[in-house]
Amino acid sequence: MTDQLSSQVPPLAHYRLLGNSGLRVSPLCLGCMGYGKSWQDIMGEHVENEAILDTYVEAGGNFLDMANKYNEGETEEIIGEWMKKRGNRERMVIATKFSIGMRKNDPNAVGNHRKNMISAVKDSLKRLQTDYIDLLYVHFWDFTTPIEEVMSSFHDLISAGKVHYVAFSDTPAWVVAKxxxxxxxxxxxxVAAYQGRYSLSDRTMERELIPMLRSEKIAHVPWxxxxxxxxxxxxxxxxxPKIRGGITQMTEKDxxxxxxxxxxxKQLNVSNSQIVLAWMLNHQPGTIPIVGCRTTAQLKEHIQALGIRLNSEQMKRLNDASAIELGFPHDFIGQGFKQNPIIKYRGNENIELDDVPLQ
Incomplete structure (x- = not known):
């Protein structure tokens, strides 16, 4: 363990800035997707919601993630009621999303256009029992709405005080950069933050998305x-076994x-889940992982992963076992100056350059 867990400061109170902003958030974001009954057949039953939220806050946590569609709106309602009872709305950083339709047979109740964004925010504010959202995500890219329309709509909502920060989820790198x-x-x-699927068993974000996030100074908040x-x-x-509704299955590489x-x-006397989470925190410093929990015991286990430091040999074993093909152009020019074989071609072998920008 490190001083981070043994100090007088609660483990989740070692805040970090959210991308290129001044907003302070905890190093672990609490995912609330399972809060509610509408999706129990997919997510299973969650019965310790309030205890988990209370434990998270007691440990210094302030960053909650949800979406308008989660449990057909129940998730936001549960969080809104919990904040009302605790009187802690101002302390919390609330992240939610829009894009997915909440009304049937309405072509404009889905997508990233201005009408749906403004309507979704209005409904989320009501469910959350608040007058502003700290961080609003485009839930997924719809490939139809002009990027200018999306960003101007964000601007209007921020100018009106209804949203504080802009974010994207499940969107191609070129869209976010543009x-x-x-x-x-x-x-x-x-853009302050980005969400995408990323783990030790799925590192494909390292091809285009993570280099883009570094270059644009956008916070990486993976699910x-x-x-x-x-x-x-x-x-x-x-x-x-079917894993989470049959989305994927174990392969021999897994x-x-x-x-x-x-x-x-076993070497470190910790759980597999803690190693998986510790790998991400060691491999991508500054990343703010979203962790979902069914019990307070699981939350405490996740928090303890903040204090695990993997040595170079352990990191190499994990990186080698989880390596992916980066594809073109990265397999041709690398992902940085020192990896680029063309730079040092025929007579330039001794070129060195320190402090190369991330892009």
Missing amino acids: ANTIAQFRGWPH GVLGQGKLTGKYQRGMQ FQLQDVVTDIA
Whole structure:
């Protein structure tokens, strides 16, 4: 463990800035997707919601993630009622999303256009029992709404005080980069955060999205950080269990990676899940993972991962076992100056350059 967990400061009170903003958020974001009864067939039953929220806040946590569509609106209602009872709205950083339709047979109740964004925010504010949203995400890119319309609508909501910060989820890197550039030149609010699927068992965000986030100074707030429980050790060879509604199944590569995770977990006397989370915190410093919990015990286990430091050998084993093909152009020019073989071609072998910008 490190001083971070042994100090007088609660573990989640070691705040970090959200991207290129001054907003302070906890190093772990609490995912609230399972709060409610409408999606129990997918998410399972969650009965410790308030205890988990209270434990999170007691540990210094302030960053909650949800969406208007989660449990058909129940999630926002539960969080709104909890904040009202605790009287802690101002302390919390509330992140929610829009894009997915909430009304049937209405073509304008889905997508990223101005009508749906403004309508969704109005409804979310009512469910959350508040007059502003700290961080509003485009839930997914709809491939139809002009980027200028999205960013100008964000600008209007921020100017009206209904939203404080702009964010994107599940959107191609080129869209986010273009949106940020448009905002910069129009004097509109920039993109503060991005959500995407990222874990030790799925590192494909490293191809385009993570380099873009670094270049644009956008906070990385990934979901699916435990890989749907694929590396916990509960799934063994010979079993092919459906994982979360049959979204994915274990492959031989997953089992080989799980073997490495299990071995390192035994070395450090911690759980597989803690190793998976610690890998992300060590591999991508500054990342703010979203963690979902069914029990307070699970939350405490996740928090303890903040104090796990993996040595270079352990990181290498995990990185090698989880490596992905980066594809073109990265397999041709690398992802940085020092990786680019063309720079040092024929007579330039001795070129060195320190402090190269991330882009």
